[in-house]
Structure formats: C-alpha cells, structure tokens
Amino acid sequence: MEIKKVGIVGAGQMGNGIAHVFALAGYDVVVNDISQEALDKAVATITRNLDRQVSREKITAEKRDTALARITTTLQLEDLGQTDLVIEAATEREDVKNAIFERLLPHLKPETILTSNTSSISITRLASRTDRPEKFMGFHFMNPVPVMQLVELIRGIATDEATYHTLLKVVENLGKTAASAEDFPAFIVNRILMPMINEAVYTLYEGVGSVKSIDESMKLGANHPMGPLELADFIGLDTCLAIMNVLHDGLADTKYRPCPLLTKYVEAGWLGRKTQRGFYDYRGETPVPTR
Ligand SMILES: CC(=O)CC(=O)SCCNC(=O)CCNC(=O)[C@H](O)C(C)(C)COP(=O)(O)OP(=O)(O)OC[C@H]1O[C@@H](n2cnc3c(N)ncnc32)[C@H](O)[C@@H]1OP(=O)(O)O
Numbered sequence: 001m002e003i004k005k006v007g008i009v010g011a012g013q014m015g016n017g018i019a020h021v022f023a024l025a026g027y028d029v030v031v032n033d034i035s036q037e038a039l040d041k042a043v044a045t046i047t048r049n050l051d052r053q054v055s056r057e058k059i060t061a062e063k064r065d066t067a068l069a070r071i072t073t074t075l076q077l078e079d080l081g082q083t084d085l086v087i088e089a090a091t092e093r094e095d096v097k098n099a100i101f102e103r104l105l106p107h108l109k110p111e112t113i114l115t116s117n118t119s120s121i122s123i124t125r126l127a128s129r130t131d132r133p134e135k136f137m138g139f140h141f142m143n144p145v146p147v148m149q150l151v152e153l154i155r156g157i158a159t160d161e162a163t164y165h166t167l168l169k170v171v172e173n174l175g176k177t178a179a180s181a182e183d184f185p186a187f188i189v190n191r192i193l194m195p196m197i198n199e200a201v202y203t204l205y206e207g208v209g210s211v212k213s214i215d216e217s218m219k220l221g222a223n224h225p226m227g228p229l230e231l232a233d234f235i236g237l238d239t240c241l242a243i244m245n246v247l248h249d250g251l252a253d254t255k256y257r258p259c260p261l262l263t264k265y266v267e268a269g270w271l272g273r274k275t276q277r278g279f280y281d282y283r284g285e286t287p288v289p290t291r
Pocket residue numbers: 049052056058118119141142143144145146147148189190193225226231235239
C-alpha cells in the first residue's frame with residue numbers, strides 16, 4: 001500500500017517532530033490535538049526547527065516552505081479520516097490511547113494503517129481494542145525526532161507482514177533506520193535506557209551524588225551526550241514514570257520499581273523541560289539544579 005497522507009494525534013514534542021520529518025520527506029500531514037494552544041505551539045516549533053536547518057544549510061528555504069505547506073492542524077479527530085497512516089503520539093496513558101482509537105476508528109478507511117508511538121505500552125493489547133489488529137503496529141520514534149536516526153518497529157501478535165513492510169519502506173523514505181523489537185514491556189530502547197535513568201534518580205535520592213555530579217559523571221565518564229537527569233527532563237518525567245510503571249507491572253520484578261523521588265517530582269507537576277521545572281529549573285537563562 002502506498003502511503004501519501006499521514007495523520008498524527010497529539011501535538012506535543014513527539015507529535016511535532018514526527019510531523020516535521022514526514023512533511024520534509026514529502027508526505028501530507030494532518031496533526032490533531034485536544035488543545036489549540038498545543039497545535040499552535042507545534043507549528044511554531046516546527047517552523048523554528050526548519051528555519052535552523054535552513055540557516056545551517058541542511059535544507060533550502062524552498063524545501064522548508066514546501067514542508068510547512070504540507071502540514072495542516074485540526075481539533076477534530078474525524079479530519080484524519082482520509083489518511084493512509086495514523087500515528088498516535090498522545091500522552092503515555094493507555095486509557096487516553098484507547099479512547100482516541102475508539103473515537104477515530106469509525107472515520108478511518110478500512111485499509112488505513114494505525115500505529116502508536118508509545119514508549120512502552122503493549123502493542124498487542126492496544127491493537128486488540130481496535131477493528132484492525134493486523135494493520136496495527138508500534139511505530140516508536142526517538143526524541144528529538146528530526147535528529148535521532150532510529151525508529152523502533154514493534155509488531156503485535158496479529159500484525160501482518162504487509163503492514164510491517166509498508167512501515168519499513170516509510171522509515172527508509174524518511175532517511176531513518178528501523179530496528180525491530182518484540183512486543184514486550186518498553187521494547188528495546190526504553191527497556192535498557194529507563195532503568196538507567198531510574199537508577200540515576202535513586203543515586204540522587206540516596207544522596208550518592210547531586211544532580212550536577214550525577215550528570216557530569218555520566219557525560220564525562222561514560223561519554224553520554226546528556227546526563228541521565230538532564231535526559232529525563234528532556235523526555236518528560238511523567239513519561240519516564242509511566243514507562244517504569246509499565247516495566248514494573250509488566251515484568252513483575254522489583255528491579256523496575258520507580259524511584260519515589262521520581263514519583264514526587266511528577267506529583268509536584270515538575271515534569272522537566274515541558275513545565276520549566278524538573279531536576280533542573282529552566283525559568284532563568286541557564287538551567288539550575290533543583291537538588
Ligand atoms: C523516551 C522514549 O520513548 C525514547 C527516546 O526518545 S529516549 C531519548 C533519546 N534521545 C537521546 O538520548 C538524546 C540525547 N541527547 C543528544 O543526543 C544530544 O544532546 C542532542 C542531539 C539532543 C543535542 O545535541 P548537541 O550537540 O548538544 O546540541 P546541538 O549541537 O545544538 O544539536 C545537534 C543537532 O541537533 C539539532 N537539534 C537539537 N535539538 C533539537 C530539537 N529539539 N529538535 C530538532 N533539532 C534539534 C540541532 O539543530 C543540531 O543540528 P545540526 O547538526 O544539523 O546543526
């Protein structure tokens with residue numbers, strides 16, 4: 001099946017990055033969110049990131065303008081009805097994702113491929129609640145989408161080969177690299193990455209190091225581009241906690257117990273960069289550690 005028009009549900013940091021790379025690769029993109037403010041912010045972010053690519057001579061101004069013209073936004077989920085591929089990139093909560101699919105399905109063409117950018121939730125379980133488990137897949141982009149090379153492809157138990165091969169071709173068209181992961185909690189990247197981030201929060205919680213010393217240690221001692229706490233703030237602490245809970249519940253092993261300090265930050269609404277406060281306070285000129 002040829003994919004021409006793509007629908008994206010959720011215009012947060014992942015939704016805007018996914019819209020950016022699809023529009024640049026020549027796909028028509030419709031972005032949906034429940035908030036007009038999120039849609040406006042997404043278009044502003046995409047424009048800023050495309051402008052930066054123009055100023056660094058990665059793309060031409062003409063390519064930027066064509067890409068922007070390919071993106072439309074809508075508050076109405078039914079406007080995704082004529083798309084060939086839908087990528088759900090809303091908040092990492094299973095009830096939210098199920099509700100989106102339930103409202104969206106009556107409007108979709110029967111052949112439309114339905115995917116979720118979920119970081120951790122069972123693809124088989126999400127698919128089983130839809131009318132098309134064979135055309136349902138995990139389509140997991142990494143943050144920041146315009147920069148990161150990898151896309152994880154996760155087949156649910158019922159996903160057919162045609163769907164998998166169609167998405168493999170889409171990843172190729174985006175100029176990215178696909179890795180296949182089996183459908184187990186948090187797949188590959190987050191199965192490995194998130195326990196490291198959670199351990200960094202335990203290291204902070206137990207007073208082994210400060211925010212600054214933990215991040216500096218991993219940047220200078222292990223050559224990570226960002227320290228684990230800086231990365232947690234970048235991903236979103238709500239998303240990190242949600243992934244740890246999926247690992248803990250799904251694998252029933254205490255080694256995945258979310259750190260109580262991570263829970264406390266989320267309960268405070270200190271979700272990282274997106275709320276201006278997390279392990280760092282971003283309200284000033286330079287980020288200041290909060291512990
Ligand atoms: C949670 C999940 O489910 C899965 C995940 O995504 S886990 C998170 C995975 N991501 C990571 O681990 C990211 C780790 N961090 C990094 O790789 C780097 O810090 C980074 C790429 C984000 C920034 O790199 P840097 O060298 O510090 O910054 P900088 O030189 O400003 O940026 C490098 C490039 O990225 C671009 N960039 C940086 N942030 C960007 C953003 N948010 N959006 C778009 N482009 C961005 C810059 O424009 C620059 O592009 P060029 O090379 O074309 O000039």
